[in-house]
Amino acid sequence: MRKPLLVGIAVHKAKFLDVLPGVLEANEKLCAWAADRYDVVSIDDRKSAVTIDRIRRELTPRDEEGDPDPSLLLDRPRIIVYFAGHGFAAWPDQYWILSAGPNQPNERISANSFRDTLASYEPKQIAFISDACRSASAFQGLANAVLDRAEGSYRNPQKDVFYSCQDGKSSYAVPAKDGKPPYLVFSSVLLKALSEPDGENLDVVLLDLKKRAVTSQSLSTYLEKHVSAAAMDVDRIQNTQCDPGFRPRDHIYIEFDAGDGGPEGGDDGSDDDLVRGPRPRTTADKSKDFEGMAEFLRAGFEREERARDASDRQRRFALSRSEWRGPLVRRVGEYLRETTNYEPALAVVGTNSARVIPGHTVDGVSVDRYPYGPMGEDMTLVRFRDHPRASKNVGIRFAHDSIAFVPVYPDMHSICVLEDTNNRRKGLQILSWISIYGDGGDQLMHSAEALKGFTSGLLRSTDAGKLAEQIRYTKHLDPMMGVVAAYLYRSAGDIDNIRRMAFYYVHHNQPIPFDLAILGGLRIHPDRDQFVVEVPAVTEAEGGDMQTAVFTREATPSTDGRLGGLIPILRAGWPYCQRAIGPVHRTCLDFIDSLSSAPVTTFVGKKAVKAISRAYLESEL
Structure with missing residues (x-):
């Protein structure tokens, strides 16, 4: 297999934003560190602007027929992407700002x-190292994935994600x-950790x-401890967020020779053994076989990881x-249960002037407007004259120039809550x-809280x-819980469990x-x-996480089901839309730059x- 690949991207002078000192230097140093062990692609704005097209051409240059050539990215055991520059949060994502500035959706990167x-492109491992802000920012539209997706199915790579x-x-x-x-506070600590053993x-x-090595886990621990200390040295508060995911034996970033300084073989010359008693038997004591040692290490790593994650x-x-x-x-x-006689209704909390768009699936509604709803908030209550036996897709307009679509399900009330901002263009935050029959009882957390957490x-x-687990065992559970779980599964590349959930909905x-x-x-x-x-159909998972319910590992047959909704319920779903599904979805894609920053899909303008x-x-659908 080829060498691993490091892609360094540095933008110190984005349009309309402050010039960032230390960005170019940090990228140069990391690329120099990687030069002996990795193939390196360095892209910065020292001489020319950093654009999506420039990054794309560097990573997938055109072949003789004018098509993108993916050969640089293929057959890599590991790909590291490092970014230094401006960024902002687009939860649960981070957007990296390129030279054109923050207001150009097609010229910012969705990490x-x-x-x-x-x-x-099937690398065994992917590491994303981001030295950029994750502060909130008012924005519209999406951001770019940079590359075209390679065709066909692919394995889920191990992932390290280090946010500054x-x-x-x-x-x-x-x-x-x-x-x-x-210098950059985070990158200076990162470079120190990778350059010398301490x-x-x-x-x-x-x-x-x-073995004297910096691994996925040890680098994470080091960054979490030392970045905050380095920030305090310059009177700032900065704490990292590190999610190490590389597995032994392939979790090493750099291994130092025995003479590189630092402790020898874990012995720092102290008398700790006199206090602790005899040292436990190591893997070397238990087996001379390297595969046995690797398996022992892997099992220990996974035990520690499960305990830490719990x-x-x-x-x-x-x-x-x-x-x-x-x-x-x-x-x-x-x-709603007290006032609607067990008939599904739609409540829009935060405005008493929301309007329902009459459509194919909404034959007739009555609208009540409350200047002070049950919690003291303005509220619009939409009642459906026909008791829906199938799901409806209801369009609502509010705040003069905002629109959202809400699936209305049989036997369930739909409740939307507008953002509490001074901006007229409000979006949906909840x-x-x-269930029209009452709350489902004790829950791990409410779906509105799960949405916040996600x-x-x-x-x-x-x-x-x-x-x-809540979806499987509760008949009338809020579908939002399934939506949040699906995004979390997708972040780990676990497509099978998303399909298992779809089966249980049907x-x-x-x-x-x-x-x-x-x-x-x-x-x-x-x-x-x-x-x-x-x-x-989904086959039974082999060696799944035994800490989760059996249904997350069992086989499920193929089936067909009805689609709930006309467009992604959450803003986070739009980058996954590869093609238009129906006329409403197609029109929304045409106006994707008018997508608000609210977590629930809302278009403005x-x-x-x-x-x-x-x-x-x-539309007839």
């Missing part, structure tokens, strides 16, 4: 989409001073085997919970469904199984949420007055809203 697209700061926070650059060169950056398990999960779930999101949805649901980057791919005679269909790569086709989703409304009115 998640770029990573997913690179995975289609946490969601909603900033990364810092330090200008030149007193003869010292400029004991703290070395993998402790490998030290017991007399502890972290409790913290992530606690941070995802909210004092008002779940209670608000529950209180509105109780009010969309939940609740869009703010708190939840991880390993949390998907726990959320999916099994319980419920529509398959639009997002599940596109994230699971399911075929969708029109059939009379609805869209039908083809769900392929008079021209976009007018065109999308017309497509909805004329």
Whole structure:
């Protein structure tokens, strides 16, 4: 197999933004570090602008017939992408800003989409290292995946993701001073960890085997500890977010010779053995066979990872919970049950002037407007004159020039909550469904809280199984929980479990949420007055996570189901739309730059809203 590949991208002078000191220098140093071990592609704006087209041409240059040549990316054991420059959060994504500035959707990079697209070229491992801000920013539209997706199915690569700061926070650059060169706080610590052994950056398990190496896990631990200290040295607060995913034996970034300084084989010369007693037997004691040692290391690594993630999960779930999101949805649901006589209704919380767009599936509605709803908020309540036995796709307009589509399911109330901003162009921050017969009882967390945890980057791919358990065991559970679980599964490349969830929706005679269909790569086709989703069979998973429910590993047969929704429910789903599905979806894609930054899909702007409304009115699906 070929050498691993490092792609370094540095943009220090983006249009309309501050010039960033230290960006070019950090990229040069990392590329120099990699030169002996990796093939290196370095792209910066020292002499010319960094554009999507330039990056694409560097990575997939045109062949003699004018088609992109993917050979640079193929047969790589590992691809590392490093970015230094401006960025902002587009939860759960991060957008990297290129030379054209932050307001050009086609000239900014979606880190998640770029990573997913690179995975289609089948490297065994992908590492994304981002030294850029993740602060919130007002924006519209999407960002670019840079590359065309390679055709065919592909394996899910192991992933390391190292963010220089946490969601909603900033990364810092330090200008030149007193003869010292400029530098980036995060990248300076990263380069130190990769350049010389100091004991703290070395993998402790490998030290017991007399190997002095920086691994995925030890690099993560080092960055989490030392970046915050380095930031405090310049009176700043900066904490990393590291998600190491490389597995032994292929988790080494660099191995140092025995004479490179630092502790020898894990022995720092102290008398710790007198305190701890005899050292436990190492892998070398147990087996001289290298494969046996590797298996022992792998098992230990996975045990530690499971224990660490179980502890972290409790913290992530606690941070995802909210004092008002779940209670608000529950209180509105109780009010709807008291006033609608067990008939599905749609509540829009935050405005009493929302309008329903009459369409093919909405024959007649009555609208009540409340200046003060059940929680003291303005509210628009939409009642359906015909008790829906099948799902409807309801278009709503609000805040003068905003539009959203809400699937209305049989036996469920739909509850939307607008963003609380001073901006007239409000989007939807919450969309939940609740049974007309009452709340489902105790839950791990409310779906409105799961949405918060997902869009703010708190939840991880390993949390998907726990959320999916609620879907499987609760008949009338809010479909949003399944949507969030699907995105978490997709972030880990677990397509099979997305398809298992789709099967269970059909099994319980419920529509398959639009997002599940596109994230699971399911075929969708029109059939009379609805869209039908083809769900392929899934084989039983071998060696799955035994900590999750059995249904996340079992085989499921092929089936067909109804599609729930006309477009992705969440903003995060649009990068996965490879083709238009129906006229409404096609028109939305035409106006994708009018997609608001709200987590629930909302389009803004008079021209976009007018065109999308017309497509909805004329559609027969």
